[in-house]
Every structure is written in structure tokens, then in C-alpha cells.
């Protein structure tokens with residue numbers, strides 16, 4: 001019996017380098033050795049997406065990008081979250097054991113809620129903004145609204161994992177808090193009902209630390225809502241332009257100076273995509289002040305293209321093959337539903353939802 005791995009990516013547009021290094025690349029690497037289940041989180045995408053046509057198109061493009069990156073449907077179960085209605089039912093049931101306080105304290109909720117309300121994220125006035133945040137959340141002084149789905153996002157994610165009884169969850173660093181909540185919910189459910197139903201899942205990085213792929217604008221994380229992404233499907237011209245425009249600084253002024261965040265970010269990207277020799281070359285050049293950021297960026301753009309080009313070239317062929325795409329997710333849903341419905345049956349019984 002292979003260990004059960006599960007992970008998903010939201011269908012909110014094309015996949016970017018953060019998705020690739022945080023998740024997709026790992027999916028491809030482990031599919032031979034584990035019982036792998038990879039899905040497209042379209043219900044999660046609904047928490048921030050309000051355009052039905054865009055959502056629908058994105059489910060298809062993420063699926064094509066999964067396949068183009070090398071996930072093999074003969075080895076891994078690939079499915080669309082909303083094709084498994086058992087997930088939605090268990091989401092309702094598990095929510096009865098989740099506190100709104102713990103959900104409101106989740107970093108990603110605060111972040112997304114602030115964005116939805118147009119409140120700046122914490123700085124020197126963190127206390128003020130925290131109070132403002134709580135007032136705004138209950139709608140004290142705005143007609144903007146934070147939808148309840150955003151609040152209960154971690155419940156839904158926990159259900160994705162627990163309904164398959166997965167023990168390993170390959171994700172990027174930004175998802176670790178959600179995984180911690182999943183473990184807490186699993187423990188709580190087991191102990192409340194005195195059962196041993198759910199295993200506690202852990203993140204999965206084959207020994208390495210979970211990665212955070214930085215953005216090109218000097219900020220922390222590459223992300224769609226940050227508007228700083230390099231997409232796997234970016235045309236080479238567009239990609240080169242994005243990299244050449246990345247934020248830097250005036251250059252090291254003295255040997256062995258500390259690095260500013262934007263420059264450190266470029267090195268992080270270089271470490272992910274280039275050879276160790278290339279990284280050492282530019283690190284040495286930074287240390288002795290001979291570095292030219294233009295050269296570093298040119299090299300970085302070419303190394304990123306070496307990763308993305310084969311994927312981009314495969315995507316359009318795969319997208320054109322609608323029958324194939326449909327077959328992949330139909331077979332995947334069948335397999336994923338089999339296990340999900342078993343677990344849901346157990347959960348219903350344990351909670352007292354039983355036939356008369």
C-alpha cells in the first residue's frame with residue numbers, strides 16, 4: 001500500500017513559477033512512488049473569483065498545464081474538486097467543529113480580507129489596522145464585504161485532504177498554516193468522537209524546506225494578486241522583458257555588503273533555475289562588487305525559459321484535445337469519489353447522521 005499524497009492548485013488563471021516550484025514540480029517527481037491525487041481547486045477559486053467564464057476557462061488551462069508539466073494520469077489521479085460532491089457535504093459537517101475565531105486569525109484570511117476591504121496590510125500602525133480590520137469585517141463602515149467562503153477556506157482545504165485520508169501534502173510555504181489547521185481539525189474530530197478516523201497529514205518536500213518563490217518587484221512572494229508573476233506560458237519575449245524589468249538597487253558599494261531584498265530575491269530565483277556554478281559565479285561577482293545586474297537578469301531569463309519552454313510548447317496541443325481532457329478528469333473523479341464517499345459515509349455515521 002503506497003502512502004496517499006494529495007494536493008491542489010486553485011483555478012484562478014495560468015500557473016506561475018511559484019506554483020511550479022512550490023507544488024507542480026514536486027507532483028511530477030513523486031508520482032511513481034506514492035498514491036498521488038492532484039486536483040484543481042475550483043471551489044476554492046470561487047472565494048476570490050467572480051467571473052464564471054474566467055473560472056471555467058482556468059479549470060481547463062490548469063488541467064492542461066498539469067499534464068504539460070508531466071503529471072501522468074496513468075500514475076496519478078487528476079480531478080476537479082467540484083466533481084466530488086462529497087467534499088461539499090463534508091465541508092458542511094466539518095464546519096461544525098471549526099471555530100470562527102481560529103479562522104479569523106489565519107494569516108491568509110487576514111491578508112485576503114484586507115485586500116477585499118481595501119485596508120493596507122500591517123506596518124507601523126499594526127494595532128490601528130488590526131482594529132480597523134475587525135470593525136470593517138463586520139461591516140461597520142463600508143459596503144464592501146468579506147465573503148464567508150473566504151473565512152471557511154481552511155475548512156474546505158482540510159476536507160480535501162481528510163476525505164482522501166492523505167498523509168502527505170506537497171505545498172509551498174504559504175500553505176503551511178492551513179496544513180497545521182488541518183492537523184488540528186483532524187485531532188479534534190478524532191478526540192471529540194473517540195475515533196481514529198483521520199491521519200494527521202504533513203507537508204512534503206523530500207527532505208528540503210518548503211519554498212517561497214519571490215516576486216520580481218522586490219516584494220516577498222510571487223502571486224497572482226501581487227501582480228508580479230512569471231507564468232509558465234509566458235511568451236519568451238514577454239518573459240525576458242519581465243525579468244529585465246525586475247527591481248534591483250544601485251549595486252554593492254563595498255566588498256561583501258549585505259544584499260537588499262530585491263537582489264536577494266533574484267538570487268533565490270537563480271538558485272531555483274540555474275546551475276550551482278552560475279549561482280556561485282554571480283555570488284562571487286556580488287561579493288567583489290563586479291556584478292552587473294543586467295548580466296544576471298539575462299542569464300536568469302534564459303534559465304527560466306529552459307524550464308518553461310517545454311511546458312509552454314506542450315500546453316496548446318493538450319488544450320486542443322478536448323476529448324482527452326474530459327477523459328482524464330472523468331476517470332480521475334471516479335477514483336477520487338470512491339474514496340471520498342467511503343470517508344463521508346464514516347463521518348456521517350460517526351456524527352449521528354444515520355438512516356432511520
Ligand code: TYM
Pocket residue numbers: 006007008009010011017018019020021022023041044156157160161169170171172173174175178211212213214221222223
Ligand atoms: P494556490 O492555488 O494558491 O497555490 C497552489 C500551490 O502553489 C504554491 N505557491 C507557491 N509556492 C512557493 N512560492 C510561491 N510564491 C507560491 N505561490 C503559490 C502554494 O503553496 C500551493 O502549494 N489552498 C491551496 C489549494 C488547495 C490545496 C488543498 C492544497 C486547496 N485544497 C488541499 C493542498 C491540499 C492554494 O491556495 O493554492
